[in-house]
Amino acid sequence: MNNYSNFQKYLTDEIDAIQSAGLYKEERIITSPQSVKIRLQSGLEVLNFCANNYLGLAGHPGLIEAAGKAMQDRGYGMSSVRFICGTQDLHKELEKAIAGFFGTEDTILYAACFDANGGVFEPLLTEEDAIISDSLNHASIIDGVRLCKAVRYRYANANMEDLETQLQTAQAQRFRLIVTDGVFSMDGNVTPLDKIYALAQKYNALVMVDESHSAGVVGETGRGTTEQFNLRGQIEILTGTLGKAFGGAVGGFTTGKKEIIELLRQRSRPYLFSNSLPPSVVGAGIYTFQLLEKSNALQNKLHANAAYFTEKMLAAGFDVKPTQSAICAVMLYDAKLSQDMASQLLEEGIYVTGFYYPVVPKGQARIRVQLSAAHEKEHLDKCIQAFIKTGKELKVIA
Numbered sequence: 484m485n486n487y488s489n490f491q492k493y494l495t496d497e498i499d500a501i502q503s504a505g506l507y508k509e510e511r512i513i514t515s516p517q518s519v520k521i522r523l524q525s526g527l528e529v530l531n532f533c534a535n536n537y538l539g540l541a542g543h544p545g546l547i548e549a550a551g552k553a554m555q556d557r558g559y560g561m562s563s564v565r566f567i568c569g570t571q572d573l574h575k576e577l578e579k580a581i582a583g584f585f586g587t588e589d590t591i592l593y594a595a596c597f598d599a600n601g602g603v604f605e606p607l608l609t610e611e612d613a614i615i616s617d618s619l620n621h622a623s624i625i626d627g628v629r630l631c632k633a634v635r636y637r638y639a640n641a642n643m644e645d646l647e648t649q650l651q652t653a654q655a656q657r658f659r660l661i662v663t664d665g666v667f668s669m670d671g672n673v674t675p676l677d678k679i680y681a682l683a684q685k686y687n688a689l690v691m692v693d694e695s696h697s698a699g700v701v702g703e704t705g706r707g708t709t710e711q712f713n714l715r716g717q718i719e720i721l722t723g724t725l726g727k728a729f730g731g732a733v734g735g736f737t738t739g740k741k742e743i744i745e746l747l748r749q750r751s752r753p754y755l756f757s758n759s760l761p762p763s764v765v766g767a768g769i770y771t772f773q774l775l776e777k778s779n780a781l782q783n784k785l786h787a788n789a790a791y792f793t794e795k796m797l798a799a800g801f802d803v804k805p806t807q808s809a810i811c812a813v814m815l816y817d818a819k820l821s822q823d824m825a826s827q828l829l830e831e832g833i834y835v836t837g838f839y840y841p842v843v844p845k846g847q848a849r850i851r852v853q854l855s856a857a858h859e860k861e862h863l864d865k866c867i868q869a870f871i872k873t874g875k876e877l878k879v880i881a
């Protein structure tokens with residue numbers, strides 16, 4: 484027995500427990516670039532309906548060229564945090580472009596949105612304050628809240644009555660911050676930001692929205708929830724990722740009121756104590772926002788694709804959650820059925836993921852379909868036909 488053996492046994496027991504609960508996450512190996520058509524290590528070529536590649540930019544030649552050019556011009560890495568010697572003009576340019584896109588005052592970049600959410604609460608709020616968080620908020624918000632001493636309140640997902648009750652109790656604190664995802668990734672529902680904003684006005688609260696799944700997608704031109712609800716420039720804090728609609732590499736940001744961003748630059752730990760984004764990612768990021776400034780073609784195509792897919796699935800008799808995002812939840816309710824159907828769809832050349840408890844509530848198993856501007860009508864039709872075939876075989880539809 485060495486020092487490690489007891490700990491090793493503990494670890495293998497934990498892993499066994501994860502496996503026997505059916506919760507072990509396997510990784511499917513892809514041997515092609517991220518795209519609509521991907522090749523799996525098994526050799527199977529499939530249509531991809533489970534990436535967050537909402538605008539189809541992950542393999543866009545313009546982004547790849549911009550990333551390469553920035554790397555040639557400015558090097559591979561920064562070898563520094565921002566405030567020591569890690570800020571290039573490109574970082575400032577990207578921060579400005581993001582603020583322009585969202586109609587906000589200033590932006591601060593992070594290595595990921597996980598870091599943006601992890602580093603936003605603790606520098607701004609103290610034990611005198613309150614954070615009121617939607618129960619379905621992303622793990623990174625939950626972790627960020629844990630790092631902050633503010634008093635914590637939780638309201639049921641998108642439930643405005645419950646939010647109002649929490650706001651009433653939170654009057655005991657100095658400042659109140661309501662925090663919500665823009666789009667909840669398992670259902671695809673958009674947060675009711677107009678109602679949240681009205682309650683924030685009534686109860687003197689600040690608002691933060693995580694736009695990770697809504698930026699580039701929601702709103703007439705894809706500017707996110709603040710565009711959808713006519714609240715551009717009114718929400719104090721927005722966070723988001725460069726890892727989904729905006730190219731899919733890495734990178735996160737917080738954008739909003741300039742004093743908030745200024746204080747985060749001074750005190751936000753994932754910003755102060757973690758490396759700067761590399762020039763390639765920043766260069767491609769600048770290109771992305773220039774592209775989206777010039778045209779709304781990608782957002783328009785994504786909206787049309789999501790509407791077409793949902794309409795056809797409903798017509799085929801599937802139980803589909805209403806969506807205003809690029810996420811379409813096909814409800815199956817039964818955990819095993821969700822896995823069987825996803826496996827059969829893969830055999831039909833359609834790559835989707837089935838989710839079940841504890842990722843979604845018990846009895847709410849589903850297949851989540853993620854639409855992209857890169858999908859053509861023929862891809863959507865192939866996916867719908869495969870759903871109809873497997874749906875009939877598994878008696879999901881008549």
Ligand SMILES: Cc1ncc(COP(=O)(O)O)c(C=O)c1O
Binds near residue numbers: 594595
């Ligand atoms: C709502 C939400 N916030 C934050 C993140 C984290 O983003 P990143 O991959 O940039 O860390 C995700 C990614 O899954 C997300 O869905």
